[in-house]
Amino acid sequence: MDIVYSGVSFVFGLILGSFYNVVGLRIPQQTFLSSSRSACPACNQTLRWYELIPVLSFILQKGKCRNCQQSISILYPLVELLTGIGFLLSYLHLGLSLDLWITFSLISLFSIVLVTDLRFMxxxxxxxxxxxxxxxxxxxxxxxxxxxxxxxxxxxxxxxxxxxxxxxxxxxxxxxxxxxxxxxxxxxxxxxxxxxxxxxxxxxxxxxxxxxxxxxxxxxxxxxxxxxxxxxxxxxxxxxxxxxxxxxxxxxxx
Incomplete structure (x- = not known):
């Protein structure tokens, strides 16, 4: 079961890391509640589902937009990977406990603030x-x-x-x-x-x-x-x- 929980923790972290990128970018710009789908900031092309897979899409696209070939910021996969690894290591260290959820919350706050502070100070x-x-x-x-x-x-x-x-x-x-x-x-x-x-x-x-x-x-x-x-x-x-x-x-x- 440890392997299952470890895998779930890592994948859960990757998915949330992708969401935290959106939160960190949209809240400072007052667009978090906007219904618009994720798009390339360079060409404004709406991103398809297979372009939004955490970390993997960045690797497969070689760090570039499929439409305009503009480089994608390394911050996106970095936040996803840090959140995923952080969740995994937290589970391995703490197991299933309230402290684990506290740690998850601290990592989540770290991921969001990393985006807002680096991008917007x-x-x-x-x-x-x-x-x-x-x-x-x-x-x-x-x-x-x-x-x-x-x-x-x-x-x-x-x-x-x-x-x-x-x-x-x-x-x-x-x-x-x-x-x-x-x-x-x-x-x-x-x-x-x-x-x-x-x-x-x-x-x-x-x-x-x-x-x-x-x-x-x-x-x-x-x-x-x-x-x-x-x-x-x-x-x-x-x-x-x-x-x-x-x-x-x-x-x-x-």
Missing amino acids: LIPNKILLCFLPVFILFRVLQPLEPWWSSITGAIAGYGLLALIIIVSRGGMGAGDMKLLGLLGIILGFPYILLAFFIATIIGLLSSMIMMLKSGFKAKQEVPFGPAIILGALITFLFGDYLVEAYLNLIWYGK
Whole structure:
């Protein structure tokens, strides 16, 4: 049965990843509720069903539109593949449990924000509001110890970035602030601080890679939203191990 559930998790992730591409592209443009079918952004040709198969269509079409031969953004199959692999690894690590569904939700949020932040440098409020009741429900069904840790985590996450924004005079976006506050509901306090620390490292590495690619010639803004969610995901799955390893390192260092 593990093989079946693993396969279902991967395929489920691929399909949802394709949907998250649509969500991430349409919500910032206020076209999510539009009844129009998916089309090539270059020639506006409506896509057929066999052009919408996650990852496989991109490979078979060699990354190009069948109609105009315009290159298709690598972001589409990347989001699909990341979501599929993320769902698969989550099942293998957690099995069938409530934590698995929490992880699925975090990966889903990551996939959508990856699209919106990379394409538009934006984390729409509508997306955060959709996940807010889901995260609250998870913490009602499986409260943290103590239960008010979710509240303090949300306050700490929101307040930390609010302070950074004030001190840096806009060095970070309000969307990042709301996002960290939302994730605080799941992680609680003080783990939301660990998530932010990990996110900062991921963001720094991403900035260095972009600087190397540009030859240090241009100052480029780096989307921080995906790094925040990735930091939260790592903390949710491995936070206890990381804290224990850190404490052991300090203890043996004395």
